Amino acid sequence: MSKFQAARCIGALTAACAALPLAGVAFAASPTVKVTDPWCRAAPRGALAGGCYLTLTAAVDDRLVSVDTELADHAEIHTMSLDGGVMRMRRLADGIALPAGRTVQLKPGAEHLMIIRPKAQISAGTSVALTLRFAKAPPLRVVAPVKAVGPMQGRH
Missing domain, CATH: 1.20.5 (Single alpha-helices involved in coiled-coils or other helix-helix interfaces)
Structure with missing residues (x-):
């Protein structure tokens, strides 16, 4: 050579x-979040709140920090836990951690999205548009179908 x-x-x-x-x-990996199985529970006329549920999978460690909807005054991220034999609901001000590659399920009786003071009835057969905001991933618009209240009536 x-x-x-x-x-x-x-x-x-x-x-x-x-x-x-x-x-x-x-x-x-880019900061993206995949959403599957979104749905909201139907609420009776005059209800002050309603619950929405979905499954999230983040490509990188991220955090769901807030949720918005035009259907209500505002929306919050909540959790439920058993405290002295009583189920208690509280707002998660810091949101929900989304570990990379792991599925995080928001479901009745656990972490969920709370629609506060809906401007219209949340009726079965309709849908609720939600904008999910994350610490890293860009905002994501999700349309969640509304399902009739089932056997867990009263639990968000």
Whole structure:
């Protein structure tokens, strides 16, 4: 191999090695969240709140920090827990952690989305548009069908 060929080979290897860190950036997981099975529970006329549920899977560690809907004054992220034999609901001001690649289910009797003071009745057969906001991923608009109240009536 001539000195010229060796110099070209070394130059090419140097350029390839310098580009490796950039390749890692190009293939790093982007902050996206997948939403499956969204739904809201029908609420009787005059109800002051309603519950919505869904399943979230984040590509990277993220956090659901808030939810918006045009259907109500505002919406919140809540959890329910047993306290001295009594189910208690409380707002999760810091939202819900979404570990990378793990499924987080918002469901009745646990973490869920709370629609506060709906402007219209949340009726079976309709849908509720929600905008989910995350710490890292861009906002995500979800349309959740409303299902009739079932055997867990009264639990959000």
